[in-house]
Amino acid sequence: MKSLTTRLAVGIAAALLVSSMAFAQTLRWARSGDSLTLDPHAQNEGPTHTLAHQIYEPLLHRDMAGQITPALATSWKALDDNPNVWRFQLRKGVTFHDGATMTADDVVYSFERAMKPTSAMKELLTSVKEIRKVDDYTVDFETNGPNPLLINNLTNLFVMDSDWAEKNGASNPQDVAAGETTFASQNTNGTGAFMLVSRTPDQKTVLKANPNYWGKGEFPLQVSEIIYTPIQSAATRVAALLSGEVDFIQDVPVQDLKRVSGQSGLKVVTAAQNRVIFFGMNVGDSDIESDNVSGKNPFADIRVRKAMNMAINRDAIKKVVMREQASPTNVIMPPFVNGWNQQLDAVPANDVATAKKMMQEAGYSDGFSVTLNCPNDRYINDEAICQAAVGMLGQIGIKVNLDAKPKAQHFPLIKNKTTDFYMLGWGVPTFDSHYIFNFLVHTTTENRGSWNGTRYSNPALDTKIVALESETDLDKRNGIIADIWRQVQADQIYLPIHNQVLNWGMKDNVQFDVQPEDQPHFKYLTFN
Amino acid sequence: MNGERGAWQRFLASDFFYDFKRSPVTLVSFVIVVTLILLAILADLVAPTNPFDPASLNLMNGFTPPMEPNAFTGETFLFGTDDQGRDLLSAIIYGLRVSLFVGLTAVILAMVLGVSLGLLAGYRGGWIDSLIMRIADIQMTFPSILIAVLIFGVARGLLPPDLRDELAISVLIIAIGLSEWVPFARTVRGTTMVEKEKEYVQAARLIGLGSGQIMLRHILPNVLSPVLVIATITLALAIIAEATLSFLGVGAPPTEPSLGTLIRIGQDFLFSGEWWILLFPSVTLLALALSVNLLGDWLRDTLNPRLK
Helix, strand or coil: CHHHHHHHHHHHHHHHHHHHHHHCEEEEEEECCCCCCCCCCCCCCHHHHHHHHHHCEECEEECCCCCEEECCEEEEEECCCCCCEEEEEECCCCECCCCCECCHHHHHHHHHHHCCCCCCCHHHHCCEEEEEEEECCEEEEEECCCCCCHHHHHCCCEECCHHHHHHCCCCCCCCCCCCCCCHHHHCCCCCCCEEEEEEECCCEEEEEECCCCCCECCECCCEEEEEEEECCCHHHHHHHHHCCCCCEECCCCHHHHHHHHHCCCEEEEEEEEEEEEEEEECCCCCCCCCCCCCCCCHHHCHHHHHHHHHHCCHHHHHHHHCCCCEEECCCCCCCCCECCCHHHHCCCCCCHHHHHHHHHHCCCCCCEEEEEEEECCCCCCHHHHHHHHHHHHHCCCEEEEEEEECHHHHHHHHHCCCCCEEEEEEECCCCEHHHHHHHHHCCCCCCCCCCCCCCCCCHHHHHHHHHHCCCCCHHHHHHHHHHHHHHHHHHCCEEEEEEEEEEEEEECCEECCCCCCCCCCHHHCEEC | CCHHHHHHHHHHHCHHHHHHHHCHHHHHHHHHHHHHHHHHHCHHHHCCCCCCCHHHCCHHHCCCCCCCCCCCCCCCCCCCECCCCCEHHHHHHHHHHHHHHHHHHHHHHHHHHHHHHHHHHHHHCHHHHHHHHHHHHHHHHCCHHHHHHHHHHHHHHHCCHHHHHHHHHHHHHHHHHHHCCHHHHHHHHHHHHHHCCCHHHHHHHHCCCCHHHHHHHHHHHHHHHHHHHHHHHHHHHHHHHHHHHHHCCCCCCCCCCCHHHHHHHHHCCCCCCCCHHHHHHHHHHHHHHHHHHHHHHHHHHHHCHHHC
């Protein structure tokens, strides 16, 4: 009798446990690197935005198919009588995680914050002259000239609570390059589907579902808790997925695709990513410190740059390092972007003999040595690509010392312009060339060119880049874009490598499409 | 009979050599260690390619399985190649050189430091003894690998970035050397305390020799045999410490891989079926560390009269 009672009790307990598990679905998520900060305007970086997108929301965002979808704004249009003004209707009944109501004041505050000097997002708003509150749920964006593509720029611009930010001394975005930490870089108060529970940077971040989320009924919202663990080592990350320790990894190492998709209970979902990987060189300074040539800068010589571009065997990188999971390119623009064409994309022949001859003509027949800075936890096989480049450049006499570091130490080198040769990857959330130009080609000024680590400065191009922001005739605009690309290609300020392919690995019961920007929005995820 | 020949024959007739001959395990270990050391010294002559010269690598050779022709280039490699197309056999031989060099120099550093401090502590006694031994006690409470990581991290932080790769090996040696001196100091201190009460030391003191001379000339030779044993065992530890540090990514740079770096690289391909990248460097490290350790054990047993 007693044993029967015990068995019943155990049975009931087990049943309760199983049923509670069915309702409360925890998603254990891993990828190679962590978000760099919780401040929504301090870093313009993919993984940082990924975490921010769960907690904060923009006016509009790109959904899992990459389509622009309303978020905190319900509708938007340019005013009929004034094409310089875009009017946004805000969603009513949205509250921040601390209970405060989201109104036009918060939106204006957040955008003004995103335009401040320490913001990493300011290049996206260079065409904006002023943001005005019309009433509690209407906001006007006035641009310097008619900007038909403004809304494309707003997908990663998050709205925060003005009172909360003011109260906690977070009115300015955290200055990451200066090593600052602020209240808003460690705490959050957004409107998103998930709320921050705890966070230890580079170790573990826990989020739970927001019980008052406005999107109830609109989105699946099946995830009740997210446990995010950055796992840098490829083998450890895969082992975690294979052993069932995590449910979803965002970057299955290319060497393990077969193993993961071959294991029952797991699957790999693949799609081309809107991200290009390339090297940048200091082409602007007259002398650089990281080389062994005194008195001049070898990268300033176009022949050296052209020779380097020829020495890189993109096909070998694709076949061996990336195991076919990449598409080699000769332009720092993924095919998703307006302005792309096959001619720009076509990869030059890998021709070591000609490259050597060009080095000779440039006066570097004995080569030179230089340091290459490379991240080791950001892009797919980033360090292995850099190592391969070391060998390829070695063949034309350039002795490259590789310095590979985690992205948290690597990116400030580019922002602070303390590297002369570096690897960078660029995703294009606006799907338009202007985004690339404004960040990577425009001369570094107060609000433009912040990721242009090349020191390249071409005033004629700068004028054209700014002109793009107010050109309403799309054919003419595309003409200017083509012009700018012609110059960028001719000057060879970057050495493009390839566009990445995304491989998301997950348990069979997880239903999740690959987002082309590598931005999973977990409110869309379903279990079956 | 001439002197040199006599010494050699005396060696052949000694108990030491007799023990050595009688122990097959020791013989095998000795052959392995000598072979590996010779390979490391003669790396430039023995290795088919120079793996430290990135310009000589062909990426298309990457991931070639052992003894099978590469699908693109048709080249064949005895041990296969790694992810960058490096011939693994050459990489192992050169890696062995890095590992052995770091291990040996680290042990010499630890030995010089430990023996001097041990002699000083044992001979002088008093507060010097207390100070040195308390530092040793404190250091003993931390795992030595942790101390090595700490020293390595601090040193790297202090160095200018462009010197880091060049000095990585020196920093590694200092880090391991400083983390392994304690056993030397403890043993030498103990033996010194016994020796300094013996008549020959008293006699030396009576004829007016300085303490430095007594320590170096009279006591040191009598404490050396345990030091030799510890040095051999520490060598195995140092080789493993170097491999551990490099495996953790804080040691030798990937462009000049040691055995530990090679194992770290190989680890990434554990699940994907490219077993040789991990297996061959690991087996080499295992053979080296095990053989040195076995030699050390044998040496300890042989030199300890109580175990006879």
